[in-house]
Amino acid sequence: MYIYNVTTNVEETAHHAWVKWMKEIHIPEVLSTGKFLSAKFTKVLVEEDMGGVTYSVQYSVPDKATLERYYEEDAPRLIESVQRNFAGKLVSFKTELEVVDEYFVQLATATHYLFTYGTLQEKEVQLGVFSRPLVGFKDELSHYRISDIKVADLYPTLQHTGKEGDKISGQVYTLSHQELQKADAYEGDAYERIQIQLGSGKKAWVYIAK
Incomplete structure (x- = not known):
């Protein structure tokens, strides 16, 4: 499995509008492509020298081939939507992570x-x-x-x-x-x-x- 991570620093003036847009529109649109299994939207707890507020979205994807199809078939349209709504208000960079292994605690409360x-x-x-x-x-x-x-x-x-x-x-x-x-x-x-x-x-x- 792979993790497609998008880290974004958004200006304070656009912060609340961007978070609302991400939760209600953008992340559901990314998941609706059918390429990803889930998404986690997190706030990065760091004080940036450049200012603004930093967030990370981690999308889980079953394999690299599916992620490549997302880049080809869906990413251009979704990136254009980000720019159309928040041009000049944010900076993003992307990271691909390959899951090597995972370890879990079994829940005693599973009923x-x-x-x-x-x-x-x-x-x-x-x-x-x-x-x-x-x-x-x-x-x-x-x-x-x-x-x-x-x-x-x-x-x-x-x-x-x-x-x-x-x-x-x-x-x-x-x-x-x-x-x-x-x-x-x-x-x-x-x-x-x-x-x-x-x-x-x-x-x-x-x-x-x-």
């Missing part, structure tokens, strides 16, 4: 079961959403099947059939309440989270299309 059947089983997605790989176990969901209709013509969802022979195999992960909220944000408004009973008898959350 929610989440049944997954799609992208949340991918390690790169888990790192982007939860900042840790998840350890799960196999289970089954009866009376459901994968729907022929996909969300946004891309992403799978479930269809309740009520038929005994219909079963979906998936992975169950244990999440904290905060991690469950991160999963909600990842799945977005197109999905809703419902509670179901698995073949093992455990009750778990699962995402289905609204």
Whole structure:
């Protein structure tokens, strides 16, 4: 995995307007390209000799090829948008970071079961959403099947059939309440989270299309 880091020093006079624009417009536009897994918007706690306020945005991306596609297909348009709105008000520089290894503390407060059947089983997605790989176990969901209709013509969802022979195999992960909220944000408004009973008898959350 790679981290695409953008560090920006913005003038005091444009500071609040830029932060609002970044949170409400620019960062969502970057993520909407589909190239990145997540973004962290941070304030750099340093007093700059040049003045202004410094921030860093770190976008996680699964591989270098995807980042190169972002440079070619999306970056020129998004950079032009920055210049159009804040020309002469800021200075930015970019850094590419390659993740060599990661270490995590397992959370003792993880109390929610989440049944997954799609992208949340991918390690790169888990790192982007939860900042840790998840350890799960196999289970089954009866009376459901994968729907022929996909969300946004891309992403799978479930269809309740009520038929005994219909079963979906998936992975169950244990999440904290905060991690469950991160999963909600990842799945977005197109999905809703419902509670179901698995073949093992455990009750778990699962995402289905609204």
